[in-house]
Amino acid sequence: MRYxxxxxxPAGSGKSTYCSALVQHGVDVKRSIEVVNLDPAAExxxxxxxxxxxxxxHVQDTMEDEELHFGPNGGLVFCIEYLLExxxxxxxxxxxxxxxxxxxxxxxxxxxxxHLSAMRKLVKQLQNWNFSLCSVFLIDVQFMTDGAKxxxxxxxxxxxxxxxxxxxxxxxxxxxxxxKGARKRLDRFxxxxxxxxxxxxxxxxxxxxxxxxxxxxxxxxxxIEDYSLVxxxxxxxxxxxxxxxxxxxxxxxxxxxxxxxxxxxxxxxPGVNNEN
Ligand SMILES: Nc1nc2c(ncn2[C@@H]2O[C@H](COP(=O)(O)OP(=O)(O)OP(=O)(O)O)[C@@H](O)[C@H]2O)c(=O)[nH]1
Numbered sequence: 001m002r003y004x005x006x007x008x009x010p011a012g013s014g015k016s017t018y019c020s021a022l023v024q025h026g027v028d029v030k031r032s033i034e035v036v037n038l039d040p041a042a043e044x045x046x047x048x049x050x051x052x053x054x055x056x057x058h059v060q061d062t063m064e065d066e067e068l069h070f071g072p073n074g075g076l077v078f079c080i081e082y083l084l085e086x087x088x089x090x091x092x093x094x095x096x097x098x099x100x101x102x103x104x105x106x107x108x109x110x111x112x113x114x115h116l117s118a119m120r121k122l123v124k125q126l127q128n129w130n131f132s133l134c135s136v137f138l139i140d141v142q143f144m145t146d147g148a149k150x151x152x153x154x155x156x157x158x159x160x161x162x163x164x165x166x167x168x169x170x171x172x173x174x175x176x177x178x179x180k181g182a183r184k185r186l187d188r189f190x191x192x193x194x195x196x197x198x199x200x201x202x203x204x205x206x207x208x209x210x211x212x213x214x215x216x217x218x219x220x221x222x223x224i225e226d227y228s229l230v231x232x233x234x235x236x237x238x239x240x241x242x243x244x245x246x247x248x249x250x251x252x253x254x255x256x257x258x259x260x261x262x263x264x265x266x267x268x269x270p271g272v273n274n275e276n
Contacts, residue, residue: 002100002131003254006123008160009138011108014173014237016045018138019103021237022247023047028240032101036094038122039107040079041072050102051093057082076109080118087125094129102131113137113160120164134167134254135160141172141234145182150189151217154224157232167257169250175236190232 007015019035026033034050041059062068062075070078083090094102104126106112112119113135126133137160144153161168178186233249236242 001258002098002102002129004100004102004104004126004131004133005250006104006106006119006133006135006164006166007138008106008113008119008135008164009108009173010110010140010156013108013138013140015105015108015138016042016047017237018136018171018173018235019105020045020047021243022103025240025243025247026101029244032099033103034100035103035105037105038080038083039105040083041076041107042105045105049105051090053079053083053090056086056089073109076107077112077116077118080107080112080122084118084121084125087122090125091129100131110156114156114163115159123164123166132254132258134169134250134257135164136250137161137168137170138173139170139232140174141178141186142174142182144172144189144232145178145185147189147217151220151224154232155220158224167253169246169253170232171246172232172234173237175234175242176238186234190234 007019009015016039023033023035025031035045035047036051036053037045037049038053040053040057042054057079059070059072059075059079062070062078063072068075068078094100106119123133123135137157139153139157144150157170172186233246234242235246
């Protein structure tokens, strides 16, 4: 079996830094971890990629092409669709080793994960090539330390989880940048309790709007509570133990996903076409 993480998240959330820290950690613990750069607009990363999508297509190609003439966002989506159309290229580059552990360092354009279908199609393709995958959604912890931002980050994480249809982990990146006070506030949110989140959202100004807002927030909080899988794991890349813990959690999540798949397959009646 081949194992992989789809490392996703908003621009600047720390995806490439996470990948290179995991590669280094792999070297330290004698575990082979490779990275595939899937970001056609990547300017800098300090790992040596196993595969680099920019060899196939660069976002600049789509912007400079006289016919296409895309802007940076449209260009990125075009590149991922182009990669899908040329998936043989990726297949050849990945080779067919049995014991791979690969990190796919994905672009930082959030709509690729929240509602467009190209990334999900790519995930299906990788699964067809025998990869057991987990999506790892990184979010900069500095955007998660007040109630309103925490709710919005959580909703983004939830929509990525639902859209990619993979075993899923949310990671709070850049924990080393958090002040003590902010860490205390964050700790109150990490157990998904809508009341503590609500308590952090201060009333301001117009009463009617506030009441509506409070009700909406309460309902969203309830959804978060019901989807108890929307948990966030703090990760400090400067702490060896923190990286080990995250890797172990991801291994467990991938294993859990595999067990579920096996159970679903076992459950299918022989002779019945379950492809849909
Ligand atoms: N202090 C600190 N800085 C970090 C950490 N992770 C990333 N950074 C910094 O955050 C910035 C963005 O990090 P990247 O790893 O390039 O983020 P990315 O998500 O790959 O960015 P895009 O490719 O634009 O989507 C860089 O300046 C990193 O040095 C971290 O754990 N701690």
